[in-house]
Each structure stands twice: as structure tokens, then as C-alpha cells.
Amino acid sequence: MRLLIILLVLLPLASFAQKKKKKDKRTLKERVQELLNTNVQKDSLLIYKEERQDTIPDVELKKKKNHFFGVKTKRAYTVNKISGRTVIEDFYILPEAVAVDPYVLQIFVHDQQREEVKAVRGAKGRLVDRVLHGPYKKLVNDEVVEEGMFFYGTKHQRWVLLDRQNKLLQKEHYHKGWYRDSEITYYDGDAKQQIRSVTPIQYGKKEGMYIHFFPSGRLAMRGRYEFDKKVGVWEEFHEVNNVVIKREIQYAPDPYQKNFRSFIRKEWDKLGNLLYVSPKLSQTG
Numbered sequence: 001m002r003l004l005i006i007l008l009v010l011l012p013l014a015s016f017a018q019k020k021k022k023k024d025k026r027t028l029k030e031r032v033q034e035l036l037n038t039n040v041q042k043d044s045l046l047i048y049k050e051e052r053q054d055t056i057p058d059v060e061l062k063k064k065k066n067h068f069f070g071v072k073t074k075r076a077y078t079v080n081k082i083s084g085r086t087v088i089e090d091f092y093i094l095p096e097a098v099a100v101d102p103y104v105l106q107i108f109v110h111d112q113q114r115e116e117v118k119a120v121r122g123a124k125g126r127l128v129d130r131v132l133h134g135p136y137k138k139l140v141n142d143e144v145v146e147e148g149m150f151f152y153g154t155k156h157q158r159w160v161l162l163d164r165q166n167k168l169l170q171k172e173h174y175h176k177g178w179y180r181d182s183e184i185t186y187y188d189g190d191a192k193q194q195i196r197s198v199t200p201i202q203y204g205k206k207e208g209m210y211i212h213f214f215p216s217g218r219l220a221m222r223g224r225y226e227f228d229k230k231v232g233v234w235e236e237f238h239e240v241n242n243v244v245i246k247r248e249i250q251y252a253p254d255p256y257q258k259n260f261r262s263f264i265r266k267e268w269d270k271l272g273n274l275l276y277v278s279p280k281l282s283q284t285g
Contacts, residue, residue: 066092068134069151076130078115085141089117091150092134097127098152102217103195104177107153108132120153122243124217128153140164151176172202179208187215200225214239229255230262238270250278 066073073092080087093110100107100123110130111118117136120128131153138146143166148159154177161170173180181201187194194215200208206225214220216239223234231254236247247267252260267276 066134068092068149071133073134076110078110078117080115088139088142089136090139091117091132091136094131094133094152097129098131100124100126100128101152101154101176103213104154105211105219106177108150108155109153148174219243223249223251227255231255233265238268240270244268244270244272250280 064072066075072095074095076091076093078087078089091110102124104124106119106121107123107128108117109120109128109132110116112130117132132150133152134150136146136148136150137144141164143164144162145164146159146161148155149157155172155174156176157174159172159174160168163169175182178184178198179200179202181204183197183199183201185196186192187196194217195213196215197210197212199206199210202208206228208225210221210223210225210230211219212221218239219237220239221234221236223230224232230251232251234249234251235245236249238244238246245268248265249262250265251262263278263280264276265278265281266274268274
């Protein structure tokens with residue numbers, strides 16, 4: 001009887017040991033390749049059915065493999081270990097260097113040496129290599145946490161951020177680097193080739209980076225809006241060949257300070273020489 005009891009106790013333990021998951025002996029590269037070769041639609045964040053269909057006129061459905069918006073691309077990815085977690089970025093890049101749109105303030109590229117996707121600023125007038133173009137997806141330990149679309153290095157269409165429990169944290173809509181609902185004015189009217197200003201609009205309110213250009217296309221002013229109000233430090237620039245700051249204007253650090261009075265922090269001449277510092281600033285301000 002005692003022997004029978006012992007067998008009844010050990011039998012479930014043996015069964016559990018047989019069902020225990022075997023250790024994954026694949027290399028990290030093999031696991032990444034298998035992950036990227038699976039059906040992306042299965043875990044795509046862009047399949048939310050409640051969203052109204054994007055009606056941007058230049059959007060094209062994918063017709064050929066690795067072709068997006070009528071342009072051929074090639075697939076690439078990065079793999080990094082951050083705080084013990086495996087972070088994978090899956091994306092597509094243009095096979096040749098491209099010229100940057102003169103009004104784009106930053107574009108995203110693949111830095112092959114550092115194995116990362118990074119934003120490049122001040123690339124106006126230059127040819128830039130390995131520019132992102134097409135779908136982008138970021139995974140942390142095989143869980144999708146960010147997904148969107150690039151158009152010649154700029155964020156385009158819908159972008160979403162999720163936590164690792166697949167809960168939506170943030171959703172934004174872009175059109176070639178600008179918020180989709182932004183108010184854009186032009187110097188040349190209906191031709192719409194010379195941008196004058198871009199006022200960021202999200203969900204009916206001014207929210208994000210405001211940009212103003214000179215007729216030449218050089219940056220004239222920039223600053224942030226939050227809840228329809230100017231916040232933080234706004235910058236004005238001289239119209240010279242290089243980007244030379246002209247003036248800093250201090251607004252309330254957040255939109256909730258109603259009694260804050262804006263003031264000029266500093267001023268510079270066209271050569272970059274400091275002309276004025278507000279007495280409201282500290283010696284290190």
C-alpha cells in the first residue's frame with residue numbers, strides 16, 4: 001500500500017517534467033530572423049478596425065514586395081540588449097542616398113555602425129544614406145511596443161505606442177513629418193511650394209512644435225504649444241546662410257501658469273555675438 005501511494009505522488013511530477021518547456025537553443029540571430037519572417041499581419045498594430053480609413057491622396061497599397069509609395073526598398077533590422085531586454089527594430093530603407101526635403105527639420109535613418117535608428121537634424125541640402133521608408137516596428141522581448149510608417153525618413157500616417165500588456169498608450173497621425181491636422185500656410189498661395197508656417201494641431205488643439213520659415217525656406221522661428229498655449233523657450237533666427245539664433249523668448253513652462261508674463265531671455269547679432277541677457281536669468285541661464 002505504501003509503495004502504491006508513493007507511485008501516485010511521483011506520477012504527476014514525472015508527467016510535469018516531461019511537459020516542461022525545452023530550452024531554446026537557437027542563436028539570437030536565428031530567433032530574430034524567424035520572428036521577422038513570420039506573418040506580420042498577425043501581431044500588427046495597424047489592424048484596429050475601429051479607425052476610419054486614411055484618405056491621404058498619395059497613399060498607395062503595397063503592390064510589390066518591399067515597394068512602398070511606389071518606391072523599392074530593402075528590409076533591415078537592429079538588435080540590442082537594453083537593461084536585460086532584447087530590443088528589435090524592424091524597418092525598410094531606401095537603397096540609395098536621397099536629398100532631404102528643404103522644409104523637413106529631421107529625418108530618421110539607420111546608423112549601421114551603431115546599429116540603431118536615429119533622427120538626423122540639419123540635413124537640408126545634403127544627400128543622406130539609409131533613409132527609412134515604409135513600415136516600422138519595434139519589439140521588446142518579442143512584444144510589439146511601437147509601430148508606424150515612414151515616408152522618405154519622416155513619420156507618416158498612423159503611429160501607435162503600446163505597453164507590454166498590449167495596452168494603447170499613444171496614437172498620433174502624421175503627414176510627411178507634420179501632424180496630419182496641422183495648419184500649413186504658404187508664401188506662394190495655391191502652388192503650395194513655399195511653406196510659411198506650420199501650426200501643429202492634435203484633436204482640435206494646438207499641440208506640438210510650431211515652425212515658421214523665411215521665404216527662402218530658412219528657419220525663422222520655432223517653439224512648442226501645449227493645450228493651445230505657447231510654452232517654454234521659443235527661438236527666433238537670423239536669415240543668414242547658417243542657422244544663427246537671434247532671440248530667445250521665455251513663456252510659461254507649462255500651460256497652467258496663467259499669471260506668467262513672457263520675456264526676452266537673450267539676443268544675438270548675425271555673427272552670433274551675445275547682445276543682451278535678461279536680468280531675470282541667473283548667471284548660468
